[in-house]
Amino acid sequence: MIVVMKPNASESEVESVIERLFAAGCDVHRSTGSARVTLGAVGVTAAMDLSDYEILPGVEHVVRVSTPYELVSRSYKPESTEIDLGSVVIGGDDVVVIAGPGLVESEELIHGAARAVAAAGAHILRGSAFTSRARPYAFRGHGEGSLEWLRAAADEHHLLVASEVMAPAHVELVARHADILIVGARNMQNSVLLTELGTVGKPVLLKRSPAATIEDWLLSAEYVAAAGNERIILCEQGIRTFESSTRYTMDLSAIPVLRQLSHLPVVADPSFGTGVRDKVAPMARAAVAAGADGLLIEVHQNADEALSDAAQSLYPEAFQQLMDQLRIIVPAVGRSI
Amino acid sequence: MIVVMKPNASESEVESVIERLFAAGCDVHRSTGSARVTLGAVGVTAAMDLSDYEILPGVEHVVRVSTPYELVSRSYKPESTEIDLGSVVIGGDDVVVIAGPGLVESEELIHGAARAVAAAGAHILRGSAFTSRARPYAFRGHGEGSLEWLRAAADEHHLLVASEVMAPAHVELVARHADILIVGARNMQNSVLLTELGTVGKPVLLKRSPAATIEDWLLSAEYVAAAGNERIILCEQGIRTFESSTRYTMDLSAIPVLRQLSHLPVVADPSFGTGVRDKVAPMARAAVAAGADGLLIEVHQNADEALSDAAQSLYPEAFQQLMDQLRIIVPAVGRSI
Amino acid sequence: MIVVMKPNASESEVESVIERLFAAGCDVHRSTGSARVTLGAVGVTAAMDLSDYEILPGVEHVVRVSTPYELVSRSYKPESTEIDLGSVVIGGDDVVVIAGPGLVESEELIHGAARAVAAAGAHILRGSAFTSRARPYAFRGHGEGSLEWLRAAADEHHLLVASEVMAPAHVELVARHADILIVGARNMQNSVLLTELGTVGKPVLLKRSPAATIEDWLLSAEYVAAAGNERIILCEQGIRTFESSTRYTMDLSAIPVLRQLSHLPVVADPSFGTGVRDKVAPMARAAVAAGADGLLIEVHQNADEALSDAAQSLYPEAFQQLMDQLRIIVPAVGRSI
Amino acid sequence: MIVVMKPNASESEVESVIERLFAAGCDVHRSTGSARVTLGAVGVTAAMDLSDYEILPGVEHVVRVSTPYELVSRSYKPESTEIDLGSVVIGGDDVVVIAGPGLVESEELIHGAARAVAAAGAHILRGSAFTSRARPYAFRGHGEGSLEWLRAAADEHHLLVASEVMAPAHVELVARHADILIVGARNMQNSVLLTELGTVGKPVLLKRSPAATIEDWLLSAEYVAAAGNERIILCEQGIRTFESSTRYTMDLSAIPVLRQLSHLPVVADPSFGTGVRDKVAPMARAAVAAGADGLLIEVHQNADEALSDAAQSLYPEAFQQLMDQLRIIVPAVGRSI
Numbered sequence A, B, C, D: 001m002i003v004v005m006k007p008n009a010s011e012s013e014v015e016s017v018i019e020r021l022f023a024a025g026c027d028v029h030r031s032t033g034s035a036r037v038t039l040g041a042v043g044v045t046a047a048m049d050l051s052d053y054e055i056l057p058g059v060e061h062v063v064r065v066s067t068p069y070e071l072v073s074r075s076y077k078p079e080s081t082e083i084d085l086g087s088v089v090i091g092g093d094d095v096v097v098i099a100g101p102g103l104v105e106s107e108e109l110i111h112g113a114a115r116a117v118a119a120a121g122a123h124i125l126r127g128s129a130f131t132s133r134a135r136p137y138a139f140r141g142h143g144e145g146s147l148e149w150l151r152a153a154a155d156e157h158h159l160l161v162a163s164e165v166m167a168p169a170h171v172e173l174v175a176r177h178a179d180i181l182i183v184g185a186r187n188m189q190n191s192v193l194l195t196e197l198g199t200v201g202k203p204v205l206l207k208r209s210p211a212a213t214i215e216d217w218l219l220s221a222e223y224v225a226a227a228g229n230e231r232i233i234l235c236e237q238g239i240r241t242f243e244s245s246t247r248y249t250m251d252l253s254a255i256p257v258l259r260q261l262s263h264l265p266v267v268a269d270p271s272f273g274t275g276v277r278d279k280v281a282p283m284a285r286a287a288v289a290a291g292a293d294g295l296l297i298e299v300h301q302n303a304d305e306a307l308s309d310a311a312q313s314l315y316p317e318a319f320q321q322l323m324d325q326l327r328i329i330v331p332a333v334g335r336s337i
Helices: A011-023 A107-120 A144-156 A168-177 A191-197 A214-226 A254-261 A270-274 A277-289 A316-333 B011-023 B107-120 B144-156 B168-177 B191-197 B214-226 B254-261 B270-274 B277-289 B316-333 C011-023 C107-120 C144-156 C168-177 C191-197 C214-226 C254-261 C270-274 C277-289 C316-333 D011-023 D107-120 D144-156 D168-177 D191-197 D214-226 D254-261 D270-274 D277-289 D316-333
Strands: A002-005 A027-032 A037-042 A059-063 A096-100 A124-126 A160-165 A180-183 A204-207 A232-236 A266-268 A294-298 B002-005 B027-032 B037-042 B059-063 B096-100 B124-126 B160-165 B180-183 B204-207 B232-236 B266-268 B294-298 C002-005 C027-032 C037-042 C059-063 C096-100 C124-126 C160-165 C180-183 C204-207 C232-236 C266-268 C294-298 D002-005 D027-032 D037-042 D059-063 D096-100 D124-126 D160-165 D180-183 D204-207 D232-236 D266-268 D294-298
Touching (some): A002 A011, A107 A124, A124 A144, A144 A160, A144 A168, A168 A180, A191 A214, A254 C277, A270 A277, A277 A294, A277 A316, A294 A316, A316 C277, B107 B124, B107 B144, B107 B316, B124 B144, B214 B232, B254 B266, B266 B277, B277 D277, B277 D316, B316 D277, C107 C144, C107 C316, C124 C144, C144 C160, C144 C168, C168 C191, C180 C191, C191 C214, C204 C214, C214 C254, C254 C266, C266 C277, C294 C316, D011 D037, D096 D107, D107 D124, D144 D160, D144 D168, D160 D168, D168 D191, D180 D191, D204 D214, D254 D266, D270 D277, D270 D294, D277 D316, D294 D316
Parallel strands (some): A096 A294, A160 A180, A232 A266, B096 B124, B124 B160, B160 B180, B204 B232, C096 C124, C180 C204, C266 C294, D096 D124, D124 D160, D160 D180, D180 D204, D204 D232, D266 D294
Antiparallel strands (some): A002 A037, A002 A059, A027 A037, B002 B059, C002 C059, C027 C037, D002 D037, D002 D059, D027 D037
């Protein structure tokens, strides 16, 4: 941490800042220039809040040198994390595709979806038993029974299972049936839930909240890691901007940015990010071309009739076509699929 | 709902949309112009997702005529809601001031804070026993014991109590000690928590998430109302924008906008919204001048040493000065304080 | 245009709106529902400002059915515009690559750059004689002489030339030397310049301002088209968002969105959009995978020493590698390069 | 400037950065910590682009200590600038109100407007002869003749005159008739125009572009100041955010932020910022309560019929009422009106 003092800061103001830094356990290097004093603090911990120093008398601004997160940073662990799920490795050579309907609407639907996405080459079946909706009157899922249908459908087609957890009370239940636990954007900063997920033995797919900076997002991942679970997959799905022609604006440059800042794998969800069916394939191709480790794609046999997010679901034929396009693209980024 | 068909939509596409609207229980008025067909649907319910219609073949776009929320809208209840807490009414003639530290750090601190804010003219004491922090390593509160200290301190100085709930498991506990339950921005879309708050007999102060449009925010309030609790206070505290000189950008025009859209009272939290002590008073004055029904202000006797959000806490003297300025301003908006 | 009246609008308010619409030359269809009156206006022109109707007494809101731009819309001209420059067609089968330094720093530099980008397979040489800089003290170009160097370098390597115009006074001069005139983001809404560009016989590459919605951007293109020049290339280069890890957030979903709304070709500038060299190639690949008709890429033989935008310029080797990757990707979008 | 090297930066990388800094004329202080090397550069000029250093091998990030603007900064000139226009001082004790129609539509209109705003207590008459519109088909003003009407109307009612300049070619003409030259948001980064305004002997009111950070805005002011004119008034009128219930989101915290960063006076334009008539008065009151030195307010005798921006113009009665409310508020910020 570097503390830049104001040009006119008094000696007692400088000393008072140094004392606070000592009290917090830091070593301090003082550099006196012609215009101002600059203090370099060594030993800053992630528990220190830098804005507490920014308001001290005589301080102009404070600069963080180290990141506020640790366990999820690439400087903590230089090699990329690979999450090995047996039949598939997330963060390895293969671009991993997670596909299926938003909600598990019925046993018949999920079996059909499993068949279709497996035929097109997807690796993991998605489907939620519970979900969060913006409107309180919308359908929010069938709950436990649908997890059993989901597991059976996936097993029959040699797929793994990814499903959403919405509350601490669901974690154990969903973890019993799913291979990956999805945390939706609305819960990205639900710290009670994140802490609970630290103790479950399954990987967590953490979606980015539309208001989260990359730093906020990594701090949420740090919550899970600090609670004991370092098998985390980051999922970019758009940020809120003034452009309203798509639901959110997908921030694909987050993919190469995260590659530098963190060792965790990064996937993208263009279905949620765009909210419009005919924008899903272009943004799915773009995410893979930008270097994503995988994709989440909503697929529904009768997409127009889907009970949730109909507008963003692909029909199986369109999904098949997308998979064919991705097979062309992946060698450009040194991957297979 | 109005469905605008594409200029070249076929007759069978038009009929197919009409059938879907009938199936959803709507009456449909068809208007055929020289360029295109427009359909007006009557009987649209809040459970219908308009984007499901936007993707139907031949449809150009769909326009919502009614709002997606009902119970919290001003068209549902034209007169403004006043929340009567005995000694104070939120949404009445008085601008109501809720003040105190971010966290209840100790019994001594909260008694001192209660004394200071009561002396300056605040009506309600704030202080959290639990809180959500961006960083997992930050102090997150003392829990239950501190609720008792908070209640005792408030009672001694004839103040009411507002305190944060972070998880469904806390609701009953906090409701036992507090007069107003605060939902933080990170939980604004935690639907499990919102539903739980519908069943508690205490008013809920719902903070705006920095990524929430006004419509998103009112939909979250609708969750609480639909679950049975219509005593909701909306709290503006800034949205995330590209401007980084303050933590968030306070959207003060939301105050007059909400006045038109909703019957619920609106307050503002400039401490959280700006994140910087010397911006708090200007934005507090501005919020009241824009018509806010009240304010949340962080006050701490030894603000620089506060265990949370030190940078945004006012010293008691600055708070007293702000209250004096507010007394000058309120007649301009036809209020008292 | 559809005017939705308030539920309690009086008959005289409804009639007053109808009269205003008649006065503006529209036919009006009235639809009286159980809850409210809705008016459909036919014959709305692009010169009408819909917000003028939104404030009339009794009006709840006004919905535009047609777009506010005409000449650049796909409904005006359904087939995609191809801009034929002889050796290359923008908007045709080939993805067109425009590459070179930000500024033409010297005759030697631009010859070297032309050789390098031609060798890698670029089609058009970029280089500015004038440019706009955020800081008044930054180098702003050599002016006219450098246009001659640029033209000679391009001709020697069988490349076309794209160069920036910053003011109406430059238009004729730059048009004498360049094949494509670039309008930078800071001038996207400089209506005096846009109108001037309507009368020049060269295509205009119109960069998106970081605050422009897609509609704003198409309205700027409409300025050029309305003044007589329909050979316009739209260039996506990012919008301003809260995420600060890259200069702007590239809105790649704008590419498929524009494909629907407009007949104009769309290219992307990941050098300007990201501002950071190692994010350029991922975003260039992503833009092509999303369907862009071309790219602008800054290339500089000695990128670290460039007099402008050094941080975002690729070294020739990195550019060559990017071109090789793009050759792999283009068949996935049915293109060549 | 502080250059933070990567933990694993090699000695030759460190030395190479030091050499570049020397070459740019800086002194360098080197600090070697246990984890990494940090370099402090003294003598950084505003002409240096820090991102050029950020991409050098071994550099982790670069931190600016001084601001990139100089002449407009408060550290350059600690006392607040007062712009003395004879009958009124901008940045002095009085909150200055600039009011009138968007465009000077007719001689009759501007005389009526002058009478109305003078009666309510405004100090300066606004009205444009030229203006920039988003749509090419909209009315763009009467040009020179209307400047004479404007001047005559203002003189008759003892008002000063503020009017817009859109292009370098207009500057001399408008300066001949107006006391203050307004630069609209679309021209905030039109560097040719800004430079031209440095040589005119009249104060410049520089509106914030909706995509401009506070730093971008001050850099634009620096253009004018560097060209010779330090009489600049900054005008906050909103930034582009995801919230679409008002045209822009007014960033009122920019007012106290600018007070710290710059010595220039700051006014606000709630008419342009909100775009909706009934939000103008709340935001005007809020801006003054936040500490603004003045306001721009659109007033039109027959606001619904205004040829530009009808929806955001106040009727004279509403303007009178607003002035009465402001008279109540100003003592709270130690001002008169």
